[in-house]
Amino acid sequence: MMMKAMSLVLVAMAAAGCSSSASRMADCQAQGISKDACYIAEQNRQASINSAAENAALRNAAAQYAQATPKYKKVTARIDGIDIKIYPADKQGYIESTAAALIEENADAQVYQKGIFTAIWYKRTHQVALMRDGKFVAKTKI
Numbered sequence: 001m002m003m004k005a006m007s008l009v010l011v012a013m014a015a016a017g018c019s020s021s022a023s024r025m026a027d028c029q030a031q032g033i034s035k036d037a038c039y040i041a042e043q044n045r046q047a048s049i050n051s052a053a054e055n056a057a058l059r060n061a062a063a064q065y066a067q068a069t070p071k072y073k074k075v076t077a078r079i080d081g082i083d084i085k086i087y088p089a090d091k092q093g094y095i096e097s098t099a100a101a102l103i104e105e106n107a108d109a110q111v112y113q114k115g116i117f118t119a120i121w122y123k124r125t126h127q128v129a130l131m132r133d134g135k136f137v138a139k140t141k142i
Contacts, residue, residue: 021046075121077128079138084119084128086112095119 019027021042028038075086085094093100093112100112100119110121118131129139 075128075142077130077140077142079128079130079140080132082117082130082137084130086110086119086121086128088121088123093119093121 024045025035025038025042028041029035033041073087073089075084075088077084083094083096085097087093088110091102091105091110093102093110093114095112095114095117098114100114100117102110103113103118104111108122108124110123112119112121116133118134120129120131121127122129126142127139128142130137
């Protein structure tokens with residue numbers, strides 16, 4: 001019985017702190033402030049609440065986006081005297097400072113080709129492999 005009474009008191013106290021837009025308007029007008037001024041004050045209150053919620057959502061989204069961005073912005077390797085640069089997020093690759101064509105991409109790798117050279121960026125193992133004329137040359141860890 002005592003627990004019911006305490007919970008009823010707590011609910012009543014919590015509800016006392018809540019008020020509707022209409023009750024805030026009535027309280028404002030009861031203080032002798034014009035209806036227009038009270039309306040503007042209520043609109044500003046709601047706008048500030050919405051703005052705070054939007055800012056919190058944007059901060060949360062930015063944090064989630066930062067976690068989702070690729071770890072590697074630029075992958076560089078030198079294999080058998082051949083310079084390889086790959087920009088995974090932009091899907092651009094360069095072999096010997098010349099643009100290489102992205103010829104294949106899947107969840108595990110991006111494959112770039114320029115002339116007789118093929119460079120493979122293994123996303124999960126963070127390795128780059130080089131092939132010359134379709135023959136494996138070497139692989140290096142980034």
